[in-house]
Amino acid sequence: MKKKYNVYGIGNAIVDMEFKVDDHFLTGHSVSKGVMTLVDEDTQHRLINAIDHNDTDRKSGGSAGNTVMAVSQFGGKAFYSCKVASDEFGDIFLNDLEKAGIKTNFEHQEREEGITGRCLVMITPDANRTMNTFLGITARLSEAEVIEEAIRDSEYVYLEGYLVASDSAFDAMKLTKKTAEESDVKTSITLSDPFIVEIFKSRFREVIGASVDLLFCNEEEALVYTEKDTIEEAREELKKDAKRFVVTQGRNGAMIYDGETFIDIEPYEVKAVDTNGAGDMFAGAFLYAITNGLGYAAAGKLASLASSKIVSQYGPRLEWHQVQEILKHSL
Numbered sequence: 001m002k003k004k005y006n007v008y009g010i011g012n013a014i015v016d017m018e019f020k021v022d023d024h025f026l027t028g029h030s031v032s033k034g035v036m037t038l039v040d041e042d043t044q045h046r047l048i049n050a051i052d053h054n055d056t057d058r059k060s061g062g063s064a065g066n067t068v069m070a071v072s073q074f075g076g077k078a079f080y081s082c083k084v085a086s087d088e089f090g091d092i093f094l095n096d097l098e099k100a101g102i103k104t105n106f107e108h109q110e111r112e113e114g115i116t117g118r119c120l121v122m123i124t125p126d127a128n129r130t131m132n133t134f135l136g137i138t139a140r141l142s143e144a145e146v147i148e149e150a151i152r153d154s155e156y157v158y159l160e161g162y163l164v165a166s167d168s169a170f171d172a173m174k175l176t177k178k179t180a181e182e183s184d185v186k187t188s189i190t191l192s193d194p195f196i197v198e199i200f201k202s203r204f205r206e207v208i209g210a211s212v213d214l215l216f217c218n219e220e221e222a223l224v225y226t227e228k229d230t231i232e233e234a235r236e237e238l239k240k241d242a243k244r245f246v247v248t249q250g251r252n253g254a255m256i257y258d259g260e261t262f263i264d265i266e267p268y269e270v271k272a273v274d275t276n277g278a279g280d281m282f283a284g285a286f287l288y289a290i291t292n293g294l295g296y297a298a299a300g301k302l303a304s305l306a307s308s309k310i311v312s313q314y315g316p317r318l319e320w321h322q323v324q325e326i327l328k329h330s331l
């Protein structure tokens with residue numbers, strides 16, 4: 001029987017605010033470059049006020065949020081469980097998802113008072129992105145936001161790795177995976193960030209368990225998670241935890257294990273200006289493809305092209321015409 005959703009995602013609801021900065025700004029404000037750092041609201045405000053230009057787009061973000069948005073942009077059906085407050089930033093987040101046709105848990109529950117999560121994304125001239133995130137109300141994401149009916153009506157669930165940093169969100173991850181497995185729904189997870197993997201390795205191993213159907217990570221995350229020195233060793237170790245997996249490798253493309261063989265995905269040559277959201281886009285395009293009739297090699301080609309478009313522009317979203325060009329070129 002055909003499922004209502006291609007992908008059920010669960011993750012942090014974050015509104016992105018992107019700014020261009022230089023390395024001097026990061027070092028001058030003791031900001032760790034190239035990683036996601038959790039900060040309090042005052043720290044985030046201080047950094048924003050220190051940036052010369054304060055005009056910025058405010059768009060729904062968050063790792064899994066970007067991924068389900070990509071699924072929808074390519075023509076798939078997605079559901080997203082998250083936690084936003086009844087404030088202006090919560091309106092921004094949910095309006096973006098509604099416009100994209102993505103269903104959420106807020107069709108089943110009311111929003112609470114509080115502050116919606118926000119991410120200050122700082123882009124340096126080398127296209128690196130540094131994220132300082134104030135989680136706000138999304139830090140309290142819990143089993144209450146898990147909509148089991150929507151999980152059962154999905155082909156895949158997609159778990160955002162950042163959720164391991166919160167006790168209640170970790171419980172929500174485990175409930176989502178358990179519900180999926182009991183309902184013969186495929187499971188997927190992203191490791192999200194090497195720093196998060198290092199700190200919460202035991203939690204990742206607990207939620208992944210004996211196996212997930214599909215794991216997404218980049219090369220550094222794979223090495224940290226497996227505690228191996230080379231990607232060749234890491235990919236053999238990943239076979240123990242994931243039936244299939246994707247390792248993105250930046251300018252070197254991607255490596256896919258389809259359960260039997262390894263598939264190398266060639267990169268598309270572009271000038272990178274902003275890597276924010278590239279991995280999320282790859283996962284979303286890939287999940288769209290494999291739930292809409294494409295094999296792993298074709299899905300990898302589509303996802304590689306989509307993520308190359310993302311890194312060659314600012315922001316984690318594609319325009320409608322870009323999506324159509326990618327589909328035309330890849331299908």
